[in-house]
Amino acid sequence: MNRRHFVTSTLAASLATHSRAADSPKLRVAVIGHTGRGNYGHGIDTMWTHMPEVEIVAVADADETGLAGALKKLKVAKGYADYHTMLAEVKPDLVGIGPRHIDQHHAMFMAAIKAGARGVYAEKPFCRTLAEADEIIAAADQQGTRLAIAHRNRYHPVMPVVAQLVKDGAIGRLLEFRARGKEDQRGGSLDLWVLGGHLFNLIHFFGGAPLACSATVLQGGKPATKADIKEGDEGVGPLAGNEVHARFEMECGVPAFFDSVQSAGVKSTGFGIQLIGTEGIIDLRTDVEPAAQILKGSPFRPVKEPRTWVPITSGGIGVPEPLANIKEVMEHITAGRDLIASINEKREPLCSAKDARVTLEMVMGIFESHRVGGGRVELPLKSRDNPITRW
Numbered sequence: 580m581n582r583r584h585f586v587t588s589t590l591a592a593s594l595a596t597h598s599r600a601a602d603s604p605k606l607r608v609a610v611i612g613h614t615g616r617g618n619y620g621h622g623i624d625t626m627w628t629h630m631p632e633v634e635i636v637a638v639a640d641a642d643e644t645g646l647a648g649a650l651k652k653l654k655v656a657k658g659y660a661d662y663h664t665m666l667a668e669v670k671p672d673l674v675g676i677g678p679r680h681i682d683q684h685h686a687m688f689m690a691a692i693k694a695g696a697r698g699v700y701a702e703k704p705f706c707r708t709l710a711e712a713d714e715i716i717a718a719a720d721q722q723g724t725r726l727a728i729a730h731r732n733r734y735h736p737v738m739p740v741v742a743q744l745v746k747d748g749a750i751g752r753l754l755e756f757r758a759r760g761k762e763d764q765r766g767g768s769l770d771l772w773v774l775g776g777h778l779f780n781l782i783h784f785f786g787g788a789p790l791a792c793s794a795t796v797l798q799g800g801k802p803a804t805k806a807d808i809k810e811g812d813e814g815v816g817p818l819a820g821n822e823v824h825a826r827f828e829m830e831c832g833v834p835a836f837f838d839s840v841q842s843a844g845v846k847s848t849g850f851g852i853q854l855i856g857t858e859g860i861i862d863l864r865t866d867v868e869p870a871a872q873i874l875k876g877s878p879f880r881p882v883k884e885p886r887t888w889v890p891i892t893s894g895g896i897g898v899p900e901p902l903a904n905i906k907e908v909m910e911h912i913t914a915g916r917d918l919i920a921s922i923n924e925k926r927e928p929l930c931s932a933k934d935a936r937v938t939l940e941m942v943m944g945i946f947e948s949h950r951v952g953g954g955r956v957e958l959p960l961k962s963r964d965n966p967i968t969r970w
Contacts (some may be wrong), residue, residue, distance in 0.1 A: 605634040606697075606919065609671035610653065611662045611687055612638065614645020617678030617813065620702030623729065624653060624677055626911035632919065633673065639665040662687065666694035673918070676701035682814030685711040688726070692718045698725040698918045698928075700911070704776050705935035707816045709943055710963035712936040719932065726932035727918045730780040732863075733930040734913045736893040736902065737871045741854070741861055742785060744891070749873065751858030756782050756835035758852045760823075762844030767821035768796060768803075769811055770839040771942060777865050778837065778852050779938040780930060785854065787830025788937065792944035793955045794825035803949065805970045817967045825945045837945075862888070866909055869900070 608627045612619040619625075627635050635655050639662035640646035650658045659665035666674070674691040676684060676699060684706045691699045692715070699719075705728050706712050719726050732738070745753055758778040760770035783789065796819065798807040803820040811818030821841035829835050844850070854861040859875045869890035876886050892900040907913045914930070921928040940958050947966040948956045962969075 603632065605632060606672040607636045607669070608633050608673045608675060609662075609665055609669050609696075610635060610638045610649070610655075610675045610677060611665075611691075612640045612645065612649055612677040613680070613683060614640055614642035614648070616641075616683065617680035617702070618645070619649070619677035620679050620729065622911055623675045623700065623702050624649065626700075626915055627673075627675065628653065629907075629910060629912050630915055633915075636671060637665050637669045663690050666690050666696075670694055672697045674699045678702065680814030681705070681707055682816065685715060688715045689718060692722050692724045695722070696724055698727070698922050700727045700915060700918050701729065703729050703935070704772060704815070704942075705932060705939055707814070708963060708965050709936065709939060709960065712932070712939055713963060716932050716936060725918060725921045725928055727914060727921070727928035728930050728932060728935040729911060729914065730777050730930045730935065730938070731908060731911055731914055732777060732865050732870065733780050733784060733934070734917060735870050735908050736905075737869070737891055738781070738784060740893055740895065741863070741871050741891060744861065744873070744896070745785070745854060745856070749859065749896070750854065750856030750861055750875075751877075753831075753833050753854060753856050755833055755855050756786060756829070756852055757855060758782065758835065758837045759850055760837070760839030760844070761850040762839050762841065763846075764842060765812075766839050766841030766843060767798075767823050768818050768946075769813075769815070770841075771823050771837070771945065772811065772815045772818070773813060774850060774865075775837060775839065775942065776935075776938045778850070779941045780934060781852055781863060782827070782829070782835045783934060783937050783941075785831075786833055786835055789827045789829055789835070789941050789944065789958045791828040791955050791957050792825060792941065792948050793953060794823065794945040794948040795953045796820035796945065796949040797822035797824075803970075808967060808970065816965055819967060819970075820949075823945060825948070827941060827944070837941075861891070868905065 610624045637657040638649045639659040646658045674696045676687045796803045807819040823839045825837045827835040851864040862872045871891040872888040889897050894901045950966045
């Protein structure tokens with residue numbers, strides 16, 4: 580079981596950071612948004628307003644009306660149409676990159692790093708290609724900038740608890756990770772891009788590095804071809820396929836599966852991962868509480884009496900959540916405070932850009948495997964572009 584960056588309680592660390600805020604100068608935050616092109620993500624702007632240890636000093640938005648609204652909402656005096664100008668003049672300690680349209684992320688990351696930011700927190704997905712990820716990470720390493728990505732479930736304090744339960748045999752021998760996207764109208768490749776990354780990030784945490792991938796991408800029930808390629812939504816670049824089926828070989832020796840079929844999902848269930856073992860299943864949901872539940876008993880042996888799903892919290896199986904501020908995980912506050920702690924402790928954030936690059940590697944591995952006819956491709960990939968451009 581790979582348990583890199585293990586932290587007993589992320590929220591406990593968050594509270595410790597908060598308690599020191601009164602004795603330390605406030606860190607200065609600059610927020611980048613783009614109204615009409617990804618806006619400010621899922622709260623990448625407002626998260627800082629709940630953290631007394633920081634102060635938002637400026638915001639940038641190329642949309643004039645959007646900028647006016649952001650200044651009012653965030654109660655900030657300095658607004659800029661050009662984020663390059665803002666970063667050069669303000670020189671913030673921290674930068675929040677909000678737009679969901681990821682074709683802007685590479686330039687925004689590079690500008691924040693060049694401006695000397697100590698830390699950057701950005702909406703997911705990370706960026707469009709592995710080449711972009713490599714360049715961002717190399718620049719950050721050279722500058723000493725800490726980069727964190729908003730796969731916020733990685734910061735949930737139940738995750739190390741689940742990892743320990745699996746290690747202790749709570750579901751017997753772990754057999755597989757099984758993940759499905761949200762499978763709404765975005766089902767298939769867009770679902771893979773926009774939401775599958777949340778799942779891959781957790782699979783990486785539990786299963787270690789992905790070693791190889793074999794996958795099929797379908798459009799209308801047939802293998803997707805060059806003729807199906809179009810520009811994807813949310814700035815993801817070239818895209819094709821409304822159905823995806825993939826298998827990954829993981830470092831821990833347990834395979835991981837991902838599937839997404841357009842309009843096949845049930846809204847009430849959302850999307851998530853199941854850790855399937857010989858003596859039970861642990862189910863992980865995203866952006867809901869409880870985030871984890873366990874079903875004891877063999878998943879392959881029918882029984883007369885119904886089985887019951889039991890919640891898992893940071894306190895353990897069936898224990899009411901002991902942390903009163905658990906909602907801070909979904910509000911990005913936990914992630915923001917972990918970013919600050921990573922700067923002070925000279926370590927990587929719990930969900931670093933390097934972790935997000937692994938997630939991106941899994942996405943690109945799917946497209947590369949499909950490109951070679953569904954064959955097995957080893958990860959990391961040698962080619963760092965988007966394989967769809969070579970279909």
